[in-house]
Amino acid sequence: MECGGFSDFARHLEREGELLRISEPVRTELEITALADREMKSPRGGDALLVEKPLLPDGTISPFPVLINAFGSERRIELVLGMPVADLVEEIRALLHAEPPRSFREGWELFREGLGLVRSRPHRVKDGPCRDRIVRMGASAELDLSILPVLRCWPKDGGAFITLPQVFTKDLETGRRNVGMYRMQVYDEATTGMHWQIHKVGARHGKEYWEKGVRMPVAVCLGGDPVLTFAATAPLPDGIDELLFAGFLRKKGIPLVRCETVDLEVPANSDFVLEGYVEPPELRPEGPFGDHTGFYTPVEPYPVFHLTCITHRKDAVYPATIVGKPPMEDFYLGTASVRLLFPILQATFPEIVDLALPPEGVFHNLVFLSIRKQYPYQAYKVMHGLWGMGQMMFTKILVVVDAEVNVHDTADVLFHLCANVDPERDFLFTRGPCDSLDHAPTVPNVGSHVGIDATRKLPAEGYPRPWPEEVSLPRDLCRELFTRFSRRKEGKGVSMS
Secondary structure, eight states: OOOOOOOHHHHHHHHTTTTEOOOSSSEBBHHHHHHHHHHHHHHGGEEEESSSSSOOTSSSSSSSEEETTTTTTTHHHHHTTTSSSSHEEEEEEEEHSSSSOHHHHHHHHHHHHHHHHHTOOOOOOOOOOOEEEEEEOOOSSSSGGGGGGGGSSSSTTOOOOEEEEEEEEETTTOOEEEEEOOEEEOOOEEEEEEEOTSSSSSHHHHHHHHHTTTOOEEEEEESSSSSHHHHHHSSOOOOOOOOHHHHHHHHHHOEEEESSSSSOOETTSHHHHEEEEEEEEEEEOOOEEEEEEESSSSSSSEEEEEEEEEETTTOOOOEOOOOSSSSSHHHHHHHHHHHHHHHHHHHOOOEEEEEEHHHHHHHHTTEEEEEEOOOOOHHHHHHHHHHHHGGGGGGGEEEEETTTTTTTTTHHHHHHHHEEEEEEEEEEEEEEEEOOOOOOBTTEEEEEEEEESSSSOOGTOOOOOOOOOHHHHHHHHHHHHHHHHSSSSTTTTOOOO
16 A cells, blocks of 8 residues: 555545544543553454544644554554565565575675665655645744644653654764664653664664764654555664665655755655754653553663754644553564564574564564474574574573474463473573663663573483374364364254364
């Protein structure tokens, strides 16, 4: 699905029966969260919500509707991408099949080259809908952050937070662009926090400007083509341009316009563009914030974003999400990203059959992995490899099972985990970087990780006994029996269909 902005996106979701309009006023403080949380925890992700009259803290109605839970189901993700995720996975697999990579780095390089082959490179245009209205900050500004329907999500949050921003920065030396998603606490009409954590590319860019004592230009886009939001959330490594990835998904390049007050380019179809800068070494306390971990993250110092200009579409819709105890909207975004990038992982580790990140693990805390085991300690080899790859370094608990185990069935994984593991023999502990939002480690950003080998054991792994066979019935017998009984008329005999 291709659309101009979130107003088009909302209409498309409504036509597909995926959206619920709310016409009465709803407060941006806690009330929208309550409605959205109920939907996100409903079967299959519930509905997207379009709050047409968001009620601001001062009692006025924001002129901009709020769209929330727009990505919160498998069906809506497919509408964003324009096709089933499985079809896109096969396209990516075909890009890698031409010349199998010899390393994970080569896999990414081949993928990046393939993205460019489908005319997906972003390109500059003179103007775009995101510039329908342009307001520079100053004493006479008619539009500022206080008019946007920014949500205060949870009772003990430190304030209202922009939760679906596409944050554009560039490397000071190379000029290479990055688009990340970092929450932004609104301090007043023209300043916010910029919560880029130590491991993020945005933080690395910020450090370069900090060391040189140079003001850092930043642009924050909200809305636009929903594939841009998806690309900003994807765990792409350095060297893969998020806009190139978005163009690959759209099969056409993303049009860009120059900002008014900073030297950056942004998508022309954005609903809002917040232009500004981060001034090193300025820091300000940020938080608390009810995060995807299900807990409040503490107050910590982070850079400050200073707003210099707001531009927006005439029909702008404000995009929002909430995070908290799973399942939430971000689960569907994360699951789709993992599936799309899985072929690159498999190209590097051909023994991997499947991978799943259960919602209870809030992304990388818990990973289930199945492999075709051919030699002793192969599970440990895969564990070490994954911990050395991008955001997989944050995985606290990694469970490896045999190929026939369904990693998307938590009960099946737990059965084989409990049956096949001798804890003293099969637990591998190591130390390394951990997520900045993880409150469990004693020292921030550094913690322990455990890999659990739940595969059947080989003699060379110190298991001298014959490994027992799992009980099961012959598949042919079951197929023939179920077919025979399913033909019986309802109400006569026993139906086993």
